[in-house]
Amino acid sequence: MLPKREFCRNFCFHLTTNSSVTYRLMAADKQLTPMMAQYRRIKGELPKDAILLFRLGDFYEMFFEDAQVAAPLLNVALTKRGVVPMCGIPFHAANNYISRLLKAGRKVAICEQLEEARPGQLVKRDVTQILSPGTHFDERMLAAEKNNFLAAVYGVGKSFGLALVDLTTGSFKCTELETEAALLAELERLRPAEIILPSEAARLHELLNSNFPILNGYEDWVFAPETALFTVRDHFKVASLDGFGLKNKGAATGAAGAVLHYLTQHLRRDVGHLTSLSCYQASDYLTLDIITLRHLEILEPLHRDAAKNATLYGALNRTVTPMGARRLRDWLSQPLADAKAIGCRQNAVQTWMENVSALEQFRAQLTQVRDLERTLGRLSAGTGNARDLAALRLALEQVPMLRSILAGLPTSGAGNGLLQEAEEISEPSLLGELGSQVVELPDLIDQIARAIADEPPLALKEGGLIRDGFDPALDELRAASRSGKDWIAKLQQDEIERTGISSLKVRFNSVFGYYIEVTASNLSKVPQHYIRKQTIANGERFITPELKEMEGKILGAEERSIKLEYELFLRVREVMLARLPEIQQTASALAQLDVLGSFAETARLYSYCRPQVGTENVVNIRDGRHPVLEQNLSEERFVSNDTQLDQQVQVALITGPNMAGKSTYIRQVALLVLLAHTGSFIPAAEARVDLVDRIFTRIGASDDLARGQSTFMVEMSETANILNNATAKSLIILDEIGRGTSTFDGLSLAWSIVEHLHNQVGAKTLFATHYHELTELAGRLPRIKNYNVAVREWNDQIVFLRKIIEGGTDKSYGIQVARLAGVPKAVIERAKEILHNLEESELTPEGNVRQQARHRAERDKLKKLAPPPQLDLFGG
Known part of the structure; x- marks a missing residue:
């Protein structure tokens, strides 16, 4: 077995003037240890700014510049063997350390051992994932109520293309913005975790650098509209992007293509769950700039120590699912600018308020759906486990009842509240339309229910994922394993009776496999055919040929059954992925229904009214x-x-x-x-x-x-x-x-x-x-x-x-307010004296009035002020 930590030989290094360590290879690649040659090859294939976590036994090791950068960020010791800087972290605690690197804005490449270590042989290793602040799935860093966006920004002329991807939910959208202020406002609203932009776009870097610290320059050619066009078309397997709303939108196309290229080529991520792209127009929404978002405390409080409900979002958020909470943030920070669309939502809210029992039943049922979007994201990206499939099944099981509740609501009776001539909301209602997008998938539910155990383990490769009776081959392997263990139990009883050693035990560990353990006081009774394997403090351990033969059968069956369980899990996952667009559509519709229900619940609790909406500036x-x-x-x-x-x-x-x-x-x-x-x-x-x-x-x-x-x-x-x-x-x-x-x-x-x-x-x-x-x-x-x-x-x-x-x-009333604020009494009294003096008319030495009080004189002057030169453009 390879040592826990392996090192490179035949390296030398020199110190630069800023004391950073650089190194160069003094011998040919054939003179490197095989492990370090492997490390050098893998590192050379990665993005230059990615820190490589290289799995060696029970540790992830970092070498050279990676170690120098990571050690202070992770608060671990920087060591070296010879001249090679290095540091390491235990693999079982790696997630905590990886989170620190991501929070610091670094990319992290995970290189895993792909096979068991064997003495004298180099272990196969490869990078299984490259993580970045905008593309990870770490639940401890993700806020359930916020999207984790990766953004791409690209400027063409005076326009800016903006594309956004949330890998955790499968959301992919883009837009074009006409000014720098509009771009900053949209980025402030969405607060992406990471932004990529062309490396040579100096003005863009300068514009975004102060407010958005995690900026990554990326190859300029990737953003070029002619290149990006092929990237996006190839991803969606279409001949034209007109259906996505990208016709004549070169800046948006450039950003969308760049973000796809960055994910697939730079970070080597699977983006198959990005099944749709929406291109939205700023003109469809009420414009809120950065200043307004902050001053009105729509999403975030002005003061960090403020309560969670000190914002408009906090006061309105009565959603029952995380995906509904994220959608509410969108709606509050991007209000509608179309009276008809507003009326549709109002109708939905009013319908819920007029059917309170249905609303309560719907919200209670919807709670069980949980975060369907992120469950899909994990399963689609290959980071999900059997528990995610079980959660998906639970969510889909709620759909029939949810649809039934929606179907039972009245389809008419809610006025539209609009003040426009003959402006009627066309059928179906928004609730009906969203209800039709919620798809029942009984076959998928049945497949998951038959395949996945009720309480599967977190790990995918330790067994226990699949139910008995789902697959005959798995059942056969399990039966072999169980019968073998029954044989072991019977062996122990038979040997006790045969030898007369009542304390004899048949045990197992990962080093020796199965063995017979006999205490020191009974060693004289040990049969001749027992083969001594190990001496321990209070006795000895033995094996027999029959025991070793059965061990091979049991362990072989267990190994094959665990491998087969994982394969079966992947098959069920593939069945789910085949229905991915339908499930994503269902999740999106349920998120919107959750927000509408939240609006109705808040309106009901606090006696809100339905505002009329018109176009006459009132x-x-x-x-x-x-x-x-x-x-x-x-x-x-x-x-x-x-x-x-x-x-x-x-x-x-x-x-x-x-x-x-x-x-x-x-x-x-x-x-x-x-x-x-x-x-x-x-x-x-x-x-x-x-x-x-x-x-x-x-x-x-x-x-x-x-x-x-x-x-x-x-x-x-x-x-x-x-x-x-x-x-x-x-x-x-x-x-x-x-x-x-x-x-x-x-x-x-x-x-x-x-x-x-x-x-x-x-x-x-x-x-x-x-x-x-x-x-x-x-x-x-x-x-x-x-x-x-x-x-x-x-x-x-x-x-x-x-x-x-x-x-x-x-x-x-300034002095009275100062008193309320706790200003000392002496200061208040002196201020009152000064104020009285200032308010008195100025007198001549003879006691005559020299002029009016100043504030009255100022008023008189203002009354005589000539009107402004500009005409009143809005006068009657």
Whole structure:
């Protein structure tokens, strides 16, 4: 048997100026040890950036640069034999170490021994898989509610192609994006675990490097549309890609072809379960940029220590399967922009709400389906085991009942909620359509049920996978093994009786096989035909020719039965793979049904209403509530508020003190509009939410230290993006614009921005501000209306009522808020003295009034300000 660790001889090395070890071969390949020659050949065939884990007995070894890179990442000792750096990890704990390498962004090649070690012979070895951060199946690193995407990005002219593959679910999709901002927003939404892009695309590397650390350059020619076209067509065995929506989309085709090439050629992965490719259009969805996704906390909280349900996703997630949870993330971060599609989802939610018992039964049954997508992914990629087949069977067994529940739902009666002429939802309903995509596979269920044991082991090559009675040949081998073991048991009893040694035992171990063990006190009774094999502390071990003969039969039968079980498992797996597209379709439909059921459950629990959807640029919400805060408030009742934005009220200016609820209110409106576009019901008494094309937000203040930008620079950059890209169909949320600079500069900018939004952009806008002077705009511009957050004063204290009411306010209540925040009393009293002084009229030495109070003078000047030179493009 080969030693546990084998080393190369005849190597020498030299140290470079940066102390990294390099080496060169001083002798011909024939002078290498056979094992190191094998290592060198395998390593030379791998991607240069892959760390090779080379199986030697009970360890995976790493040599040379691989060892130097991996040792500190894995926190293991870096050793060497002679001049060769090396480190190793135990194979039984390898998954933990591999996870560390993947988290560090490294690729890992696993080289296994393909046969048992035999003395004096080189063990056959080969790479069984190459893992990367975006292509692994490690459940400890995967989040059940998130996809693990590998992305490819390719630029052609001003367009960017983006392709995404999740090997764990079989999802494969692509799109084209017209701007860098749109590309960054989509990548931020999807957060791929790994991104590949052309090696020579310097601008792309620079653009993505700061936000997406795991970037891998790949051969440029692979991305070329003419090359990628053949790659994609060959994978799907089609003559044209028009059916995938890729006609005249060179950038998307380039990205799709590159990601397939990377998986199959670079990582040597089986991608047979990528059975479909969808090409989606950004125009089909409501646009949410990076800033809006973050500010509204749609998927992730702004603060890492926030509770899980502190996001819109957390508040809405009542899905019962991991695949439903992943689909919900998609729907919330990519809301619909089509009223008819929104109405279809609303109808489905309403149907569930009107049939609560069916909803509860459906969700309870659906729980048993579990993560069908990832179960399929593991089985398809060859990493699945018999337990995955058992889980697949359990999932498919739920399908008939799920279909029966769906079939029992009414097919009409839910109004479409649309405000469009003769816009009726055509049959079948969305629930009916999804139900028709859920396929029953009784033959596959029967095959798995007959073949796979109820509780199979995790390992595939240790036996116990296949039921008795499934295969006659396996039954025969098992019978031989069992009869042999019965013979062994009978032998022990016969030998006890023959020898008179009551303590005699027939035992087995992997070194000697079967043997007879006799204690020291009974050695005198041992028959002459026993052959001594080993002396132990309290006795001796013996064998007999008959025992060895039967051992060969038993072990031979066991070995052959284990091998046959694995072959039978693979046959059942092949039967499953033949039905893969149907099962994937079923999984996708069930994921969507799960989200629709989750929408209905949330609406039922929190009394959501069905919003009407139109195209006339109206947002009219009565008693709207914040979908996240409403669920998290425990000490006080959430106060609902109305919102009205239409042809008469385009810009709502909201004033009031800090902590009163201005920011909460404007975020609330944005979230309700977004929710309505997903097809969900919303937390309100009544609502009409017409389609918007984008939601823009400018909320909060933060420095961008990485780019050397101050708070005010970040604020102005985000504002510029809004002013340059918003349309009359957009919804804009602005909070405290201008506060990052001096009062006069900030007020001037805020005033001008509001005028521009009113006259030139025409977007529905909620503008929260401390600049009370801006309330003068309501008297100058026809579609601006003032609102404030109601506050009550009592004994020099303030009480926040959280109610948005019409009209402006001149009071900031800053000192009262400072008191609530715990500012020392002496500071508060001094501030009140200074404020009183500032508010007094300035006096001459003789005691006469010199001029009006400053804030009143400022108001008078603003009233006399000339109108802006731009015409009001939206005036009647």
